[in-house]
Structure formats: C-alpha cells, structure tokens
Amino acid sequence: MNTLILKTTSRFLFTLLLLLSVFLLLRGHNEPGGGFIGALVAVGAYALFALAHGLSAARKLLPLPPLRLVGWGLLVALVSALVAFFLDKPLMTGVWFSLFGVKIGTPVIFDIGVYLTVFGALLSAIFGLEETADRTPEEAS
Amino acid sequence: MSFLEGALLALTLTLPFALYRLVKGPTLPDRVVGLDLITSVAVAMAALYALVSGQTAFLDVAIALALFAFLATLGLARYIEYRGHKGD
Amino acid sequence: MVDLLVYALVSVGIFFLFIAAIGVVRMPDLYNRMHATSKAGTLGVGLILVAVAVFYQELSVAARALSALAFIILTAPVAAHALGRAAYLSGVKPCRDTYIDELAGHYQKNHKLESVEKPAPTSHTES
C-alpha cells in the first residue's frame, strides 16, 4: 500500500514492535510473554514494514535470509538441550549460570531458539507471499 | 456483583453491536469496522480485567493488542484496495 | 476517593465504547461508521486505561497503561486511513446524504491520487 501516512507511521511502529518483541521474549520467564509471542510480534513488525515500504526494503532490515534463521534457531535450541550432557544429566535438564552478573539458564537460551525459529519461519512465509504479491495487484486491478 | 464486574458485563454488551455489523456488512470494509470495534473492546476488557482481578499482568494483553491488532486491518485494507469490497 | 475516580473513568469509558458501538450500527455508511470507532472507541479504551493507571498508582502500571494508550492513539488513525482509502478505492459508495465529494474522480487507475487546485486556507503565520 503506497501511502505516505502509512509509510511514515510504520517507521515508528516498526521500532516499537521490535522493542516490544524483545521485551516479551526476555521477560517471558517471569511475566506473560516468551519466545513465541515475542517472535510473532517481531514478524508483525516486519510484515508491517513490508506492507508499507515494499519487500526489498524490509529484507534490507534483516541481516540474513529468514529461512536460515530457522536453522540457527533450532541449533540454539538443540545446543541448549545438549548442555546437560556435559553434566551427566538427561536431555534438556536446565542448567543455570551467571554471566556478567546476569542469571542465564538453558531454558532461557532455549526460548531464544524458539524466538529465532518462529521468527524465521513465519517471516519466510510472509516474505515469500509478499514476493509473489508484488506483481499480482497490478495484474488484478 | 461488584461495580467492576458489572462494568465488565456492560462492556461485553457492546459486542452484539459489533457482531451485527460483522454479519450484516454490507461491504467487507464494514465488517472490518466491526472487527476493529471488537479489538477496541478487547483492549478495554483486558484493562478492565486488570482492575477486576487485581493482576496487572493483564495489562500486557492490552499492550500487545493495542500495538498489533491494527495490522489485521491493514492487511485486509490492502485486500480491499485491490480486490474490491465484496469479499472476492 | 480514588475508587470513585476509577469508577467514573470506567463508566465514561464504557459509555463512549457504547457510543462507538451504536455508531457502528446506526451510522448510514462506512465512512461515518469509521468516525465512531476511531474517535469514541479510542476515547473509551483510553479512559479505561487511565482508570487502571489511577487505580494502581504505581509507576510501572501507569507506564504500561499509558503506553497502551499511546499505541492505540498511534495506530487507530492509521488503520482508519488505510481502511477508508481502500474502501473508497474499491468503490464503496458513500450514503445518499453525502453532501459533497471532492475526491470523486481523482484516483487514477494505478491508485495514485491527483490533487485539486484549491486556495490554501488563510494562515496567521503567513498573513
């Protein structure tokens, strides 16, 4: 949708949505939120941006192809699940440690994996559909 | 029933109006307006329920909804723009 | 005292949501219905959010309530704009009472919008 109003507003909203998404991800262990919800909001942010500014502009805001993110997200989740191996505990046993004064646990890392995977997968879908849609409206109108 | 619970009930009573528009149309944008109204009421309900339950966690629902729900309107608007208001 | 304020805010908020709801039903066409949701709806929700902020009297709660409010104010007009524009483009007819349509005929095939020659409103800063 090529409108000035949307284009301008979406710049703000994009940032806001991304911010909200990171928040929902990070505090999900204690308050409503979590990796999945966070990822959905982030996808919304990109969807909005793609809608207002076109797909190529939205793609520029992402360092790597979204589908690759799926692989990395799953890898993060897998690694977080495998940490317990070194402590001789069963798969996915939670391991908590402090890093620079921040308490981090494998479940939180796992949630980040969730975030990346869901984000990558859904974004890949949205981008894919936007790409095919780029041509269609002109033909259809 | 406390006042706030009554308010919650009152709030739900706005929904039939939205439903009417949603079903009645007559055009697709009209239905979207109905949905928009439902979203607004939902935000209000989330906020109100944060009062009723005494749990501020429900405010997060309101926040997420406030920032996200209009995306649906945008998506539908794009459809309407190119494909007409009759739905197909 | 706080309770009363909260009740008042909630009541008024719900009142305006009702206005929006009735407007959505009663208004004669899409464009007028959108007035109802974008204004009365926003206000109604806003008042209830304010009520939450008042009720808890905590910084964090107030901040969350008010940011929700800010988000609504930010998004509601954009949504209305997008929907109204799309509806007009797709040919949703305004009601018969419509007094004037200066937009008619200015959308081009590719959805680009022409401007009309019109005197600019007199401006105090300019005059």
Add this chain to the structure above:
Amino acid sequence: MTLAIISAFLGALLAPLVYRWLGSLAGWGLAFLPLSLTVYFASLLPTVIAGNAVRHSAAWVPTLSVNFSFYLDGLSLLFALLITGIGTFIVIYTGGYLKGHPDLGKFYLVLLLFMASMLGLVLADNIVTLFVMWELTSLTSYLLIGFNHTEFRSRRAATQALFVTAGGGLALLAGLILLAGMGGSWEISELLTKGEVLREHPLYLGSLVLVLFGAFTKSAQFPFHFWLPNAMEAPTPVSAYLHSATMVKAGVYLLARLQPALGGTEVWSSTLMAFGLATLLTGATLTFRHTDLKRLLAYSTVAALGALVFAIGMVPLTGYYGAVGFATFLLAHSLYKGGLFMAAGAVDHEAGTRDINQLSGLFRVMPITGVAVVLAALSLAGLPPVLGFIGKEVLYLASLQAAPVWMIGLAVLGFAVGATLALILSVPFFRGPPPAEVHEGPPSLWLGPLVLAGLGLLVGLFPGLYNPLADAVATAVKGAPASYHLKLWPGFNLALLLSLLTVAVGVGLYFLYPRLQAWMAKDPVPGPENAYVALLRGLMGLAARAERLLQSGSLRAYLVWVFGGLSGLVGLALLQSGTLPWPSQTAVVNPAKAVLMALMLLGALLVLRLRSHLGMVVGVGIVGAGVALLFLLQNAPDLSITQFLVETLTAILIALVLLQIRNIGEVPRGRWLDKAVALLFGGIVTLLMLGMLTEPMEHHLSNFFAQKSLPEGFGRNIVNVILVDFRGLDTFGEITVVGLAGLGVYALLKRLRREGKP
C-alpha cells in the same frame, strides 16, 4: 535327509550358472542333481522297508515351536523316489525339448526349485514346514505354467492355477493349525499317534473340511479340477512333471499321510469316495471333449487323481486292499502318465501338432517313442502285463469290499475311459501314412518315456520288485501293518471280471468317440470353470464399483466418512454404556462470560450465511476474539495474547493469499447431510465433555508445576516454565513444526517464482 533337501535347493539356485557353462548340454549335467538324490533315497530303501522311519529335526522358530523337521517312511520314500527319479528324466528331457529357448536358464532354476520344494513337502514332518513347501510348489508351478508368458492364455492359466491352489493352501493352513492345536503338536508324526483325540475333537469336522479343501484344490478334485487342463499351457516337461507325476499328487499325498489320523470316520470315507468318484467321472467324461493330446492326458490325470482319492477313502473300510491298491496305482499312474506326457511332447516337438486327428503313421518314423507310448497305454488301459493292470485290480478288490454296487459301476465306467484313451493315443502311431520330415527326436526326448514305460512293464512282470515298498507305503497309509502279495495274475475273480468289463466298455466308447467328441465340443455344458470366471468377473466388477463408491476423489465424501464413522463409533460406545453423563457441578456462570459465549456461538452460526470468503475470515474473527477474551477472563494472559496475535497473523496471511487469487470461486451452499453430520459430531463432543466433567480432576501435575516453577525452574510465569523447561520437549517439537512450515512455504513458493506466474 535335511541336507539332501537343502542341497536340492542350493543346486537349483546354481542352475542358471550351470546352464551358462554347459549350454545345450545343461540338461544332462543338471540331471546329475536329481539322479544323485534318487540314488540317495534309494539307499534308504532297506531301512524303510525294514519298518524304520527316519526322522531329522532342527529348531527353526522356537518361539512358535516350529521345527525344520523331516520324516521318512514308506509313503514319503515312494514320493521322494518318484520326484527325484522322474525329475531326472524330466531335466534331461527339458534339455532337448526347450533347446535354445531364451528363458531356459530361468526354467531350469524354477523347475529344480519346484523339485526341491516338492521333495520338502513329502518329507516334511512339521506342519509348518509342510505348508511352506506346499506353497513353494504353488509358486514355482505358477512361474512354470506362465512360461509362455507373452501369451495371455498362459498368463491366465498361471494366475488361475495360483489362485485356486494358493486359495486351497490358505484353507489348508487354517486346517493344519487347527489340527496342531487339537493334537497339541506341530509334528505330523506325533499327530498320527493322536488320531483318537483328533477325531473326537469338536473342531474335527471344521479342520477336516479345511484340509480337504486344500488337498482337493491342489489335486484337482471336482469341482476344482478345471485349473489342471488349463495348466497345459505350460511346456510339456512341466505338464509331465508337475501336472501328472508330482505336484498334483501333493493333495493325494497329504490325504494319504493324514489318513491314519483323520480317517476311520464315516464322513472321511464317504466324502473322499464321493469326491474321488465324481472327479474320476468328470475327468473321464471331459476326455471326450478334446482332440489335443495334452488336454486328453490332463483329463485322464484328473480321473486318475479321483481314483486315488477314492482309494484313500476306502482305506479304513478295507483290510489292506485299499492301501495297497493306492500304493500300486499311484506308482503305475506316475510312470505311465509321465511317460505319455513326455512322449506327447516329443510328438508335438517333432510333428508340430498335438491334434490326434492330424497325426498318423508315427510308429514308423518314431519307433522308440512308439514303443514307449504303447507300453504306457497298456498301463493306462489297465491291461496286463504292466503295472497299471495290477494297480487297477487291487483297487477293484478294495472297492468290492468297501463300495456299494452303484459306485463300483461308476468306477468301472470311469476306468473304461482309460482304455478308450489308450486306444486313442496308440492309434495315430499305426494308422495311416507316416508324415514327411518327421523323425525320432534326440535321446533326451525319448529316454524318459522309454525308461518310465519300461519300468511299468518291468514292475508289471515282476511285481515282487515293488512289493516290499508297496507294503511299506500301505502300512503308512493304513496306519497299521498292511501287506499284500502283488501278483500279475491274480486268478479268476470278480475283480478280473470288472477289468474285462472295463476294457470292453472302453473299446466300445472308442468307437463312439468321434461322435461324442463332436457333440460335446459343440455344446459344452457349463462347469465349475464358468463359476470361477463368473466369480472373478464379479469380483472385479465389485472392485470397480467399490472404487467408484468409496474412492470417488471427493474430499468431502472422505470427511463425511471420517466424521460419520467416528460419530457412529463414539455413539455406539456411549450407547452400550447405557447412561448419558451429566456433571453434578452447578451451571452458574458469570454473566459477562455468558454473553461472550453466546455471542461466539451466535456469531459463528451467522457467519455461515455469508457469501464472501474474506467476509467469512473476518466473521470468524468473532470466534477468535471471543476465545481470546474467554482466556483473558479465565486468567490466562499468555494464551490471550497468543490467541490475538495468531488470529491477526492468520487473517493477514489469508488476505495476502486471497489478494493474489483471481478466481476464488463461489461459496457453495451446504447440504443436509453435512449439516446432520456436523450437528451429530458437535453433539458427540458435547456429550463427551459432559462425561469428562463428571470425572473428578486430579491436580497433581499443576500443583507440582506451581510449587517448583520458581525454586527449581527459576521463573515466575508457570506457563512459560512449563513450555521451556518442564515440558520443553513439546516446545522443541513445536518449533520444529513451525520451522518445517516455513520450509514448506518456501518450497511451495520457490517453485512458483521459478515458473514466473502466479
């Protein structure tokens, strides 16, 4: 013995290689295998004749108490010798008959595999081992019958033989399993000692019927006889070997084998005698319909098989005549029929036709074959001084003891056709001028017929040669010591009179043959084969109809089946329990939630009336939003957020897709069946939920989660701690699903882009 069988199989597997090495001499080379086996089994003759059975057993599938076990007594030994002995000549014969055929290597392989299986069958002691071999003979014979596989007739005959014999085999399997269960053992040798138990068991009749079904189909008894003449599509070595000397006798073998256990009842004898006689007569009658050498022989085989079954039926009713008659006639038939088939093949091979009306004067150009045919024909006709005569004599003696007069009369009629056929077969050798350019075939073609027919003469002249083995066979079949002094000249008795009558009738029929032949060929009586064809046509028709009805391609129909079937099953379960559940909880509901619920339902129902797709998408938004609000009001903030987000994104996705589809199509109206199914299923779900609510809920899981969430999961959002920790594996699967969906969408659209069109 086990080793002999295994080496038979292994030798068979080497056959294609041997064929590649030896080429046209492979027949002679490969005959070494059956020959050495013959020698081996012959070496066991003294042991067996002395009354010592040989038994070998090795554990096979201990879990099922199934052994790989073999048992050799007189009956098995006679069969083993027939199989390997005739097999030797058949292999040699094949080398000449199919010389240069492209499929010859495969043929040797399958033929020898058949021989090994057949050997295994007659030697098997374990019921499962026996069945395995039984089915192997069906399979190999399928491949052999279909040897001329480019002809539809051959394929049809092969399929038919497989269908009938394997079908019987399956019944046999059930029967044998029942027998094993009744007797408490998988070993036949052990079952034979438990005849009493078996015969008095309530399942006796059932198992008997099943076993007989298996044996009758395999041995081409009426009304399953029709597959055998059709199987003559096979090349002659197959007909000679499988369809006269060996495989078709598997059923006969089985009946003889089980006779001591199952025999001795009224039903056993009467059934076997009735079916045997019917088969004898059927085979005899249908002989008149044909002029094709192999067909004639095939019907004669059917008749002979009937005679053998008839004989087994008489075993318990006679002292020893039945058993000995069976033993003698069995050997005689194998020798003369094997020889005749091979000779017929040789004639066909040399003269180019098998139609007896077109053959003439063969004796002068094919003297050796002629001698063999005459000798075999004598045996077929039951004339002295060959073994066929003795066999028939003893059978007549038995039937005079065991059968009513009308049966004897019919049997004479049946045997008489043997004499007729003997004439029919011999006459072309002497009648008319010799054909041009026809000459005696190579030794491989005449060796078999000559030796087999010669053996018939030899044993006929000196029955003492066979007498010990015959007694051993008879003992095995009778289940008690049985012995009879075989002699070529029994003296004047009633049996001899019957023999004379037989020959007289046979000669008389010979003169009627041309007229009978013309009459029967012109207007064939519908037989069981018509039933078979009708059955299979019906089956295929039914299949096609089922396909149209069930597999219509309509997704809706499939779903109706699913929902309807499920509703039916669940409804049945609820009905048979008798009571409809109703929870005792209060039905009080928070008014706000009540309004919400009512609106959701109302909205969902109203949306059904919309005639626009995206309108429906928007419309069901009320359901999604309602669910989210319900979650909210039920204290589930995470769920509420997720529900809203997902609803929104779904709507966006659908809109994005519909945007690109130009021709979405109409919104079709519903049908009453859909409505009924939907309502039924909805009702079922409601009932199930009400039932569920009557059960008390255990909260042990949620209590644990609530307690451990913060102290051990280090998170205050219990739902999130469940998702990433307590039940993190669920989430792992879940994100895999999401990732896969992304991958799928990518794959779907990537293709779309490459094509460059929407």
Add this chain to the structure above:
Amino acid sequence: MEIWMAFLVGGLTAVGVYLMLRPHLIQFLIGFLVLGNAANLLIFTAGRLGSSFPPLVQPSGTVLEPIANPLPQALILTAIVIGFALAAFGIVLFFRAQAVLHTLNAEAMPETLEAAPAPSPVDEVREERT
C-alpha cells in the same frame, strides 16, 4: 460454567465440521480454525475453570489460590502454535494448488490424473485409445 463450555465447544465443533465439509478450500480452512478454537477451549475446560488468579508466581514467591491450571494453558499454547503453523502452510498450499489446478474447489480436483484400466485375471485388458 464448565457445562456451558461443553455446549459452546460442541456448537463451535459443529460449525467447524460443517465448514470443513464445504467443498471450497478456503471454507475448509476457516472450518479448521474454528475447530481448532473449539479444541483449545475443550482442553482449557478439561483443566477445570473457576480460578481467580493467573498462573504466575508472585514476585514474593507465593502462589495465590485458586490459581488457574497452568498445564492446559501450556498445552493450548503448543496447540495454537502448531495449529497456526498448519494453517499457514495450508493457506500457501491452497494458494499453490489454485495456481496449478486453477480451482479452490476440492470437488473439482479429481482423484487421479489419468485413467488406468485394471488388469483382470479372466479377460485381457488393453488400454482404450481414443
């Protein structure tokens, strides 16, 4: 409350099933979404209702009673996500199917693309050439 939920779930199920039985794939998808919602509500009800507090441990470490049953919530979250992934895939699948088959009507999609006469054990079957 739970009892009424049973009827709500049943009603939504009926609507969902009805929509899934429509030949049009978009309606099928909508039906799936409705049915999915019904299933989620069912699981939610299965954990029993009647709570006063969300499943959050208070910052102080106490758990307020009666707390909402967190397990069904976690299960439903998983189910929602999976359902969403399925729906997203389905939307695109139908899109793609429409592009290739030129219809969204499932009834217009035949079972097989080409006729293949079945062989018969009694009659020779040949392909009919038209």
Add this chain to the structure above:
Amino acid sequence: MSWLLVLPLLIPLTTGILCLVVASRPAQRVLGLVGALGLLAAAITLLVQVNQRGIQAVQVGNWPAPFGITFVADHLSALMVLITGVVAMVVALYALAEGDQPREQLGYYALCHFLLFGVNGAFLTGDLFNLYVWFEVLLLSSFVLMILGGSKAQLMGGVKYFAVSLLSSILFLVAVGLLYGATGALNMADLATRVGSVAPGLLSALAMLFLGAFGLKAAVFPFFFWLPASYPAPPVMISALFAGLLTKVGVYALIRVFTLLFTQDTAFTHTVLLWVAGLTLLLGVLLALAQGELKRLLSFQLVSHIGYMLMGLGILSPLALAGSVFYALNHMIVIAALFLLAGLLQRLQGTTVLVRMGGLYQSHPWLAVLFLLPAFSLAGLPPFSGFWAKFTLVAAGLQAGQYAIVTVALLVGLLTLLSMGLVFAEAFWKNPPKPFSPSATPPGLVLPVALLALLTLGIGLWAEPLLGLSQAAAQELLEPSRYIEAVLGVSR
C-alpha cells in the same frame, strides 16, 4: 543409557538442522547418509540394551515422571525404531543414487531427517501430548515432502492428505484433552494407573476417539480414503518412506493405547478393532484389485494390510500381539521395497500404468525376482517374512476362536496374491504395447530394493530373532505393570 535412548531423536534432528544450516548440496548428501547410518547404529544398540536390561526410561529435563516428559523404550518401541533405521538407511541410499537435484535443493535431506525425528519421537515418547507433538512434526515434514516439486498430481494429493491430516490432528487433540480432563494425567504410565476409575462408557467412547485419531494416520476403514489419493503422487524415494513409516506410527500408537490404556472393556473396544480390521482388509484389497496404476495399487495394498496389524491387536493374546508387531515390522520392509521398485519400473518404462508396461521378465529378470520376493511376502507366502506374520496372526485367531476374522485374513491373503500376480503378469510377463529400449538400471537404485528383498527373504528363512523379539514385545504389552514400573519407578 539415558542418552542412548534419545539418540534416535537427536541424530536425525542434528542431521536435519545441519542440513538446514549447511547450504552445500554434496555436504547435505553426505550428512543424509551419515545420519541414516548413525540412526541405524543407535537403533541397534538401543534394541540390544532393551533386550538385555528390560524396559528403559529417561526423564527428559530431569523432572520426575509423571511431571516432566518421559521417554520409554520397550521392545515394541525399540523394534519400531530399528526398522525405521533400516527403512531410512535404504531410502537414503536410493535417494543418493537417484540424485534428484531440485528436491535436494529444496531441503529433501533436512525434511527426511525431520520426518525421522518425528517418527522416532512418536515411537519413544511416554507422554500422550508429546505424542501429539511428534505426530505433528512428522506430519508437517511429510506435507512438505509430499508437495516438494509441486506437480499437479502432488498438489492434488497433497491437498487431500493435508486436509485429512488436519482433521486427525484436531481429533487427537480433542481426545487428549478429554482424557486429561477425565484423569488429570498425560504421562501414559500415569494414565494407565488412573483410567481404571473413569466411567467405562466414557472410557470406551474416548477409546473410539483415539481410534479415529490414530486410525486416520494408520489409514484404516473408514478413515483410509486419503491415503491412496495422496501417496502415489510424490516420487518413490518419498512415498516409500511414507508407506514404510507413517502409517506404522499410527499403528504403533493404536497398539500402545489399546494395550496400555483401553483394556477395561475389551469386549467392546477390541471387537470394534476387529471389525475395523476386517473391513480394512477386505475393502483395501478389493480396491487394490480395481487399480491399474502400480503405485496406487500398492497404496491400497498398504491400506489393506494395516488391517492385519489391527487384527492382532483386536484379538489381544500374546501370540496375536506378537503377530501384529511382527506384521508391522515386516510390512515396513516389504511395502518400502515395493514402492522403491515401482520407482525403478517407472524409470525404466516411463509409466506405472500397468497396461502400458511389460516385457521386464525378458529384459530385467533380476528385477522380476526383486518384485516377486516382496510381492509374495506381501501376500503372506512362505518362505518370506510376510508368511510368519500372517501365520502367527492366523494361528492366534484360531486359538482365540475368532474364525470370522481368520477367514477374512486368509481370503485377503489370497486376493493380495491375485493382485500381485496380475501386476507381475502385466508389468513383467506381458509384451509391452509399445516396445521400450531396455536401459541399464543404475546399481545404486537396485541395491536398496535388493537389500529389502533379501531382508524379507532372510527374515522368512530365519524368523526366530525377530519373532522372538516381537513375542517379547507382546508380553510386555500385555503386562502394563512393567511399563508403568519402568516409567514411574513404582509398581502400583
């Protein structure tokens, strides 16, 4: 041990993820093969362990059962995982030889291993909801594999497959939800200790719901119609995987719940199972007879023979269950072999429509052997693995006095033989309507089929090991207390 038990999960998962992260195609091919090999090795080790030490369980996340998710390997699970490994291995070999570049670029190897991830997860999990999740994992992998390439037929089949699978997902979800609501438990061992107190009528009704949910996956009457509409569509390296594994997951789930949970009113539930089994057997084979296209015909055969597995479950005696388990294992091998072979034939003749095929007996006698071995095995003839499967079931049925289902079982065996005989006659014996130039068959493609064919023959000749294991599995299944004890640590 605790890690050995999850290796059948971790290996395909890691392989799948690495295939996603690594873009290079040769690397993916190597990964695909290595992953399959690793899975097979892990599966063998697991089976050995289970056989030596009894049922093994591991509490994922170190949360005690029934609170966390438990992974359990009993004989049944370990056997299923083993055959999964075998089929995976063989299909991987076939795919390597086939070298379908477009599909490989679209993530074929990753998808295959995610499918295996889901399949093994389903076999090993001890938690009902977790089972749902695994079902979805394997479903989505299968959807994507199904449409990979996006041909007309694939999309047509894909739509139906997808639609029906959605339904099965929801049904499963509903069933799990109801069972949870009635017992408060999700862990299957925990459930087993609690279902006794559920009202019998409700429990039977829930059992029927599970029958529907799993029956849709297993493709039994009246839920099978989707399968023949979809399985023939993708290339055989995909449909062989489906045919070998996916329906068996449904069968596995049915066996699991109908031995562990729904054993209160067997007079009703297991009678229904027998009816379903009988109708599946008959209709499947009948519809197979109506087919003139090989892959579709095989799909109906696949459906039909699922009935055998249900038959053993319905009879519910040690021998019968052993038969079911053995049948499932045998069927995975046989049907995968036949599908792969169909692919080979398609390559050779350019079609799988039977009337257009022919002449292969002359040109490719070894292929004929490779067809006949699994075909006869499918029909339950000796000396192939299928014989022991059917023999066990028939014997069990006769022992239990279930003569009707035994009759059906035998009849279906006969009709299967007829159907396979017709295929052989058409594709191998008949002269082709149009002469085709026999091409060399790549050994890489023949090898997998040969392996499977030899396996069915090998098992047929030496059935004891697998039958013994199946018997052990059956005994475990009939004594749920052993399972419960292994999971919950206490005998109740």
Add this chain to the structure above:
Amino acid sequence: MYNVVLTVFWMLVTESFTLSNFLVGFAICFLILLLARPLFDAPSRRYFTLAWKLPRFVALMLWEIVLSSVRVAQAVLSPRMPIKPGFIAYPLTVKSDLEITLLANLITLTPGTLSLDVSTDRKVLYVHGMFVDDPQAVIQSTHDSLEKAVLEVTQ
C-alpha cells in the same frame, strides 16, 4: 535509538526485564544523554527540544479526542442523526512526511473529520467529514488549530 540501546543495557545490568524498569532505565539514560548533549551534532539535539514540546502537543491531542467523541456521541444518540457527511480536499501547507502524517492522524482523531489519503504530489489531504455544511470553515479551523500545533512540534 541509542537511548534504547542504553536502556536495554541498563536492564541487563539490573536483571529485571519489566516495563517499569525499562522506563526507569529510559529516563536515566535520557538524563545521561542530556548531560552529554554537547557531544552530539545539531540534528540530534532536536531530540531534546522535542522531548520538551511533546507533552504540550499530547495534551492538545487528548483534548481534541474528547471533544470529537462528544460530537460523535451527540450525533449517534440523536434520533434524527443530524449529519452532513462529505469528502473534502484539504490543501496542505506542511511539507515533510512526518508533518503530513502527524496532521493526518490528528485530523482523524479530532471532531468530525477523518483523513482518507494524501495526494501523490503531497499538496492535498482528502478528508471525510461528518459535518461539512461549510467545507471551507472546516478547512480553516483545522488549519488554525491542528496544523499550527504540528508545526510547533516539528520545527
């Protein structure tokens, strides 16, 4: 943006991922940035003036929303529905994207008007009005109140 990054850092350090902590952090970081103002170039400084003018603007906006809602309420509740709807073209004097957008959104939230679209050459904003007996009056009042307010914030 930099402010946000700093804030996230704050939250990491304080180990509290709550919105309130974010706001506290945001405020603290803002103050720090304010102190460091001399380090930034001119356009960045506008950030701080904006922070000052914004509250006034927001107050105005809120008030306009209340007013407009009341007018809508009047219209909705009156039995005769006394509306005179119409589409009018509003000539823009503001130029930048941000200004136009702000104005358009404000117009939507204020009495009786709803922005539909901006012409491609950005000269005209098309507005749907509920009470447009006199279009020119609407244009004039909007210009005087709203456009002025927008300019005040942005310049």
